[in-house]
Amino acid sequence: MILDPKARTFSVAPMMEWTDKNCRFFHRHLSRHALLFTEMVTSAALIRGGADWLLNYNDDVEHPIAVQLGGSDPAELAKATSLCDQFKYDEINLNVGCPSDRVQSGKFGACLMAEPELVADCVRAMRDATDRPVTVKCRIGIDDQDSEEDLRIFVDHMLEAKVGALYVHARKAWLKGLSPKENREVPPLDYDRVYRLKKHVGDLPLMINGGIETLEQCDEHLQHVDGVMLGRAAYHNPGLLFDVDQRYFGDKSESISLDSLCEVMMNYAEIQMTKGAKLNQIVRHMLGLGFGKPGARRYRQLLTVEAVKPGASPQLIADAFEILKAGRLLAEAS
CATH class of the missing domain: 1.20.120 (Four Helix Bundle (Hemerythrin (Met), subunit A))
Structure with missing residues (x-):
């Protein structure tokens, strides 16, 4: 199955311990078209033999679906991507946004924004292992490396690596001193920076994430970027997914009763x-x-x-x- 780029117009974010296959089955029956994401899966766990368990999903109903990988070793990520390819995921996404201590200790997630060359190598290795889109989810910055120029340097490396799309959480991450929960709330949102980044990347699909709670807010963001990604709002208030298909995908079919x-x-x-x-x-x-x-x-x-x-x-x-x-x-x- 080839991913329709329009699927990225509205997506539900990958969330650890939440967006498992039971969650995605439920969400898929609220929206036929929204792009759904797995929880983050580490490349190391996959190549150690966990693929059958970690990558299993309801193949008959969950598409379009993206798998999110965590890792920083290009060769290891290439092997993990090949395994994901066998499970026919529609998109393979690299996590460069999670700020948790556990993720940092494994040298992946948001801390990788400090190493754009390495991330670019990872993207290239993953692209060589699949014909499916390889995308990146990142922040607008980390710690003191948070200027607009820093972000553009990172993104320019992604462009050179021919990344398929970018999902940008419109907050920086403080890797020291803030918990993952605080990193979703304390650093201020900067949507305008993401809007300017969209102009910088041109035709590359760019989706915005972070603090979006209503479809009305989605409408505003879609005036500036290619898609919106909702996380906790979609999980805590899944009823908003009832309106997504008609509103963003032109599907006039009635929502499920x-x-x-x-x-x-x-x-x-x-x-x-x-x-x-x-x-x-x-x-x-x-x-x-x-x-x-x-x-x-x-x-x-x-x-x-x-x-x-x-x-x-x-x-x-x-x-x-x-x-x-x-x-x-x-x-x-x-």
């Missing part, structure tokens, strides 16, 4: 539980569907407290969705 979504997720949970999955591992990604809705507290309670009890079955999903439907009817009547 709550009844149909309920049936899909119940069937999926039943199949996955026969394979050893726990119900709470599946329904935890659905908690945000009640965001701002009447009955949201009871809905979340069912999918958290009740889902971990012995004997919990997919019927719990139907019970929770009845609360959502009742709340929707109440809201429509008021």
Whole structure:
């Protein structure tokens, strides 16, 4: 499958311990066209023999889907890319944005922005190992290396390496002194810098990420860049994905109904539980569907407290969705 570049118009960010295959299955039934990302997978873990487990996904429904790799050794990343290629991912993305201590200790993530030549070598090695797009997700800077010129030097190396696209988190990362959570909140957002960077890279697809919470904000960003990437907003309020296909992809088909979504997720949970999955591992990604809705507290309670009890079955999903439907009817009547 060849990735349609339009898929990058709206994407859901890779998020550790969140965007697993259960999350992506759920999100895919809210939007048929948004580009979904895996959690970051390290190249070392893949070539040590973890590919079958780490790269497995619901191939029949998750496309378009990108896999994100973490690593800094070009040869190792090339081998990992070859493994990803076998699993038919639509895009292979290199993480140059994660600021966590664990990632830094492995010499990958945001700390690589200090070594643009190395990142360029990684991109070239990955491109040589696949015909699929190789892309990079980065920050606008790190620590004291945060000038606009520093960013352009990094990006110029990516252009020379013929990177397929850039996803830019519009905050710098402080690698010392701030936690990953603080790095998502403390450094100020600088969207204008990303807009100027888009003018610098010309035709190269450039997507913006960081602090985007509503589709109205997406509309504004799309006046300046090629795509938007939402992270926590899409996870905590997945209901906004209902409107993505019509709004950004021109798909006039009706969004999936709550009844149909309920049936899909119940069937999926039943199949996955026969394979050893726990119900709470599946329904935890659905908690945000009640965001701002009447009955949201009871809905979340069912999918958290009740889902971990012995004997919990997919019927719990139907019970929770009845609360959502009742709340929707109440809201429509008021």
